[in-house]
Every structure is written in structure tokens, then in C-alpha cells.
Amino acid sequence: MHLHETVRTALRAPFTRRAWAEAAYCLAGFPLGVTGGVVLAVLLALGAGLTASLVLAVVGVLLLIVSLRLARGLGGVHRRLAAALLGERTPAPPPFRPGDGFVGRLDARLRDGTGWRAAAYVLTKLPVGVVGGYAVLWWVSGLVNLTAPPRWAVLGQQPAADDPEGMPIVTPVPFGGLHADTFAGTFLALALGVGTLLSAPWVTRIVVAGDRWLIRALLGPGRLADRVRDLEETRALAVDDSVALLRRVERDLHDGAQVRLVAVAMGLDMIRARLDDGHPPDVARVRQLVDGAHRNATEALTELRDLARGIHPPALDDGLPDALATLAARSTVPVDLSADVPVRPTPAIETIAYFCAAELLTNVIKHSGATRASIDVTRRDGLLRLQVTDDGRGGAVPGAGSGLTGLAQRVRTVDGRIDVRSPDGGPTKVTVELPLRA
Template structure:
């Protein structure tokens, strides 16, 4: 990082937003954490007694409700000041009957994770206050010459007339106490203030980074809820993809092969009419009709073959490596192939990998301006299939930019795979597709 960038950091919006987040979250962090600690400690202690167990359970429930509320406050502050937007957790489970509702609320995983965050926020909030102290001391020290000019030196308590003590220089770390005894010495305080302000954003960022991790881990819907939502989304994508495929097949059959076959039937009907009408046979006319029917039948077979290849490429019958070699050989941009797939994945994974490679090579030809490309497919020991396409083109490829990468990402997600795009301006571009061994 350049010196100019380091100097500019304290004046960036991000630095001030992170400092404001530490300051705004201080009261709910400390007060809420202390209140929750008291509620949970009393509740846990009273539930062990026979007489006050009901009171203890009620205190625990109150603590969980408080934790959820405080979690919402911290989520809101993080979203407003940090741009850290976390999906709200699911609502409290209903339960049936009084005992069922109590049991459901005591088993509320979201509430307990929120309680864990609020308790962890106690030391993090204290660290946030310490980070804010860096900003305050730095700003106060910058005013040292002005304070000296306005207030001068302070009389030393219990000393003789004319005796005074220097102006204290504030620091966020214990330096043993520094004083500015002269006006020139106040500029040392200014220097310390500048250094403190240059360091303050990094101290704040370190605290905020830990807080971000806690928010993502404890205040979100949870791994199970995320997994359920992801499965619902990928199932919807798979259904939409299959419906789109069926519509495309129907459209291609209706507009292509079906029209050709109708023309074949009409041509053969005309030939039959020529043969049955009893008039002298015009061989040239019949030959023209038969040739037209033959041509339409041939074109219909070609279209059906292309349509079947779009559903399942015949090249995959001999394995993914041979299919990718066919793709590389057909490319108008020279492609270097490296394939190492000792164990064949399932047909669904092979098909997705093939179509991903075809789409990525098409992007290289159409959009990259590359002079050469590399296509590689490897299989890790755990069975994970890694497909990688690299080109020496102009770069700048991003997901959702109209180059087909978004469609690939959706197709890959249906089998719990993922796609990673690295494409700086000026290139090179590397797209990596990770696929599990089976769908």
C-alpha cells in the first residue's frame, strides 16, 4: 500500500462508518450484555432449585427474547453503518399447548446463538470503545497548540506562585505520561495525534472484522436454514431449467424436424397421386418430388441429431476427456487440453462439465479476443471435479455481464457446485468450475 493511501485512510467514509459503528454499538453491547448475563445466570441457577424452577425458566425465556431483540439491534446497526446485511433468522417456533410453547422457546437455536453473540459482544464492545479512544485522543492532541494559546499552562496543585505543570499529551497506550511544557512542545502532541489518527482506522477495522465474523456466524438464519434455502433455490433452478429444456425441444421439433417431416409426407402423397391417376407417368416430375422428399428427410434427421446432441452429446459416450478433446479440436481458437479424470463422474456431472466447457470456449471465441486458450479438467482425491478454462484475452469478464456466466453459475448450483471467475482488466481470464462427483 502506498504512503498516500495510508494517509488518506482516516478520511475515508469506511473508516468513519466503522468508528461510528463501534461508538453506536457500545451501549447496547455493554448494557445488553450485562443484563443478559444476569438473566441467564439467575435463570440457570434458579432452575436447579425445586421451589423457584418456574421463575428460573421464565428468566431464561426472558433472556432469550432479550438476546433476539439485541441481535436485531446489532444487525440493524451493521446493515446501516457497515453495509453488512444479514438475513433475519426465522421466527420463534409456535409449539402446541403451554408446555409445547415453553419447550419450543427453550430449544430456540436462533435465540441461543443470539445470546452467544450478545455475550461475545461484551469484550468486542470493550475493544470497540478502545478503538474509538484512538480517534478521540488523536483528535484532541491535534488541538494542543490551540488549547495552549487559549488556556496556557495549568498551575501546579500545592505549588508556589508562578509554578505550573505542562499540558498533558494524551495517548491510547500507556507511555508513562507525557507533558508539553512549552508551546513548541505542543507540536509533539500534534505529531502523536497524527500518528494516532493514522493508526486508528486499522485498530477499528480489526475490531469490526471480528464483529462481522460473529454477526455472520451467530445472527444469521444458521447453517441449517441457509442449507434449506439453498436447496429450495437450487431445486427451483433445476425445475426451471428442465422446463426451459422441454420448451426448447418442443419448439425445435415444431419449427424444425416436424416441418421437414410434413414436407416429406406431402411429397410422398404427391408421388402416390402421380402413380394412381392413370395418366402417363412423368418420370422427371416424380424424380423431383422424390428428391425433395429425400432432401427434407435428410435435413430432418440432421436436425434431430443436433437436437439429441444438445440433450446428451454422443461424444460423452467415450468419457469426459474424449468429449473435451472433441470440443478443443473444433475450436477456432487454439486450445491446449490437459485432462486427468481417473474415475468417471456420474452422467449428470459429465454432461454439466461438458456444456460448461463448451459455453466457456464459446465465450473465449466471441468475447475475449484471445489468441490461445487452455482447457483443463482434473479430479481430486475426494472426487471433486475441477474444470478450468484460461485465455490470454482482454479480461474484464464478470458474472452477470451477459456472457453466459450467470447461466453456468445457475446450472452448476443445481448440483452444489460453484464457479469462480478471475478476470482482471487486460487479462488473463481464468474460470474455474467445481463439481461434486455425483449430483
């Protein structure tokens, strides 16, 4: 069955939208890559040569700056072309930030890392574009050879009687001169054309795969810019999470414990009023007021305890394994716990791991229909690895009300990652990896 699928995929490859899009990309990239690469190479060579001289150094610097601006522009064109034909949507690099003053602007232009990386791509695109043009030749030669029999029989393109070689057969590979000197020989060209067309999508795919890698590496924001942007996003998430936590605490205090304590104060005021009115106290009524105040005080303490546990679970004071053991013991679904953490992470990491386990276990109880779950915590490769699995129905995806999106955001604030594998029918396996220090 696997062989059958492979053969069918190979036979269908020339007729897929992806194959034609990649061929069109190679075709469009050939003149653009060759022309842009040659022009940029000449400008950079002239600029570098003139910069090395004493007399025309300023002209050389200006040529280098023009080259970098041209490289940025060409990089943008290549990036948009890849997005339009390949669906390769690479984020745009950060805009250029000029320096202060004339010298500062020149220095900033010459130190433009994005421009230099774009220049590296444009120069590399020169040979890649040539190879892409060669890949398109496979399509062209295959299509030309497919028309060999009708060209011979219908269009009358038979070789002349005094032509010893016959009709030429186009090949993308230098086999030597292949010719068809009879009508039957044109079917050899037809077979060669079919084979070439079946191979052409894979030739262009190899070229496009290399070009995709170059685009991501050289035309994107760069590792430093990506890191800065990721840190900005995670910082914003951390701030939003802290604000949301403070608002939740404020709301819970206002709607819960504060109301209970006000009721306690009012009950004590009523008791004092009955004791100070100069009449013998109604013991039954006073007892009723005392019971009410005691009940409200007890409920207020319970709500405050639950609120404090939501901020920092007391069970974490004894370490993450003990906290997870307590969590597993309270679960309505049987949980197998395995914890091997010889070195304690920082409190922030332990807290995030605990709340991740609690949220995932809540998902198991509410949504999965599982009969059993497991929590596995280990330290591996300098990371804290938390894995929660269940034997439920599966189908858990982030953003579907399962809280996984919130977990992913919380994990990202400390450079962690979360991996969800939950096929329909189960089982579900969620892995959270966290650094040992926040």
C-alpha cells in the same frame, strides 16, 4: 513505490469515511453492547438458577424464554447498526416457528437455535464493546492532545504556579503521568496526538473486524439455514432449467423436425395419388416428389440428431476426455486439450462439464478475439476441475451476455462453483469445479 503508497495510506487513514464510520460504530456499540450484555447475562443467570430449583422452575423457564427473545431483538439491532455504519448486510435469520400447544411452544422457544446464537453474540459483545470504547479513546485522546498548544496559549489553561506537574497529556496507553509544564512541552502533546490519531483507525479496524466475524457467525441464518436456502434455490434452478429444456425441445420439434416430417408425408401422399390415378405416371414429376421427400426426411433426421446431441452428446458415451477432444476438434480456434480423469464422474456431472466447456469455448470463438485456447480437465481433491483459458482481449464478466450467469446457475445445482478471471487485455481463465457425483 510500494512504500510510498503505504505511507500515503497511513497518513490518509484518519480522514477516510471508513475510519470515521468504524469509529462511530465502536462509539454506538459501546453503551449498547455493555448494557445489553449485562442485562442479558443477569436474566440468563437468574433463569438458569431458578430453573435448577424445584419450586421456581417455571419462573426460570419463563426468564430463559424472555432472555432469548431479548437476545433476538438485540441481535437485530446490532445487525441493523452494522448495516447502517459498516455496510455489513448480514441476511436475517429465519423467523421463529412456534410449536403446537403450550408445552410445544415452550419447547420450541427453549430450542431456538437462532435465539441462543444471538445470546452468544450479545454476551460476547460485552467485552468487544468495552474494547471498542477503548478504541474510541484513541481518537478522543489524539484530538485532545492536538489542542494542547492553543489551550495553553489562547485559552490560558497553563498550570498554576504552585502545580509541580503541569498540564496533563492524555494517552490511551498507560505510560504513566505525562505532563507539559512549559509551552514548548505542549508540542510534545501535539506530536503524541498526531501519532495517536494515525494509529486510531487501525485500532478501531481490528475491533470492527472481529465484530464483523461475530456478526456473520452468530447473527446470520446459520450454516444449516444457509444450506437449506441454497438447496431450495438450486432445486428451483434445476426445475426451471428442466422446464426450459423441455420447452426448447418442444419448440425445436414443432418448428423443425415436425414440419419436415409433415412435408415428407404430404410428398408421399402426392406420389401415391399420381400412382393410383389410372394414368401412366409422370416419371419426372414422381422423381421430383421423391427427391423432395428424401431431402425433407434427411433434414428431419439431421435436426433430430442435433436435438438429441443437445440433450446428451453421443460423444459422452466414450467418456468426457473423448467428448472434449471432439469438441476441440470442431473449434474454429485452435484448442490445446489436457485431460486426466482416471475415474469417470457420474453421467450428470460429465454432461454439465461438457456443456460448460462447450459454452466457454463458444464465448472464446464469439467474443474474445483469441488466437488460441486451452482446455484442462483434472481430478483434484475429490473434485472434477475444468479450466478453459484463452489469449484474447479479456473483460468477460457474468451477466454481460456471455452466458456465464447461466453456467453459474447450472453448476450450482450440483454444489459446484465457477471462478472467472478476465482482466482487461486478457488472458481469460475460467475454472469450473464440480463434485464427482451429483
